[in-house]
Amino acid sequence: MQSYAPIENKDEVAVRKICERLSKGLDILEVGTGNSTHIFKEYGTITSVDADLERLEFFKPDIAVHTDSMNFKPSKKYDIIFVDGCHTYHTVKTELDNLYPFVKDGGYLCGHDFDGYGYDDSYIGQDTVSGKHHGVVKAVTEKFGTVELVDNTCVWCVKK
Numbered sequence: 001m002q003s004y005a006p007i008e009n010k011d012e013v014a015v016r017k018i019c020e021r022l023s024k025g026l027d028i029l030e031v032g033t034g035n036s037t038h039i040f041k042e043y044g045t046i047t048s049v050d051a052d053l054e055r056l057e058f059f060k061p062d063i064a065v066h067t068d069s070m071n072f073k074p075s076k077k078y079d080i081i082f083v084d085g086c087h088t089y090h091t092v093k094t095e096l097d098n099l100y101p102f103v104k105d106g107g108y109l110c111g112h113d114f115d116g117y118g119y120d121d122s123y124i125g126q127d128t129v130s131g132k133h134h135g136v137v138k139a140v141t142e143k144f145g146t147v148e149l150v151d152n153t154c155v156w157c158v159k160k
Helices: 009-022 036-041 053-059 089-102 135-146
Strands: 026-031 043-051 064-066 078-083 101-112 156-159
Touching: 009 026, 009 036, 009 078, 009 101, 026 036, 026 089, 036 043, 036 078, 043 053, 053 064, 078 089, 089 101, 089 135
Parallel strands: 026 043, 026 078, 043 064, 078 101
Antiparallel strands: 101 156
16 A cells, blocks of 8 residues: 655644634545545545545545546535645646635635745646645635635635
C-alpha cells in the first residue's frame, strides 16, 4: 500500500478551525482524498471525490466517489467543500466554478496549497513548481480576490 504525505500539522489545525466554526454533524465534500479526510470525519459525514481508487481505499471516507473531479456533479449542498486535488489552473478554476453553487449559505468553500499571493502564468499548467502551486493561486484569486488564509497557513477559505 502506498503511503501519502500528510498535510502539515499547522494546516491540520487550520482545517479543524474551519470545521469548529460550524460545529459537528456537518455535510462535507472533499475533492482530493487525503489526511484531511480523517479530520473531516470527526465533524460529520465526508464525501470524497478522487480519481485515484487507491487513495479512496486508503483513507476510507464515509462516501467515496471514484471519478475525476471535473466530471463530478453534486446532488446536494454541503456545509464545507474542501478543494485539494489537482493543482493546475484549469482544473481548480473548473472545480471552483462548478462547486461554489453547492456550498450552503453560511458554509465554506476552502482548500489547500494557496502559497501566498502572486503567481507565474508560465507555471499554471503544472501541479507545483519549486513548492508553489501557481494554478491554485491564480484560480482562487480570479474567482474570489482576497481570501482568508486560516492562521497564516496555505489553507484558504471563503464564507458563502
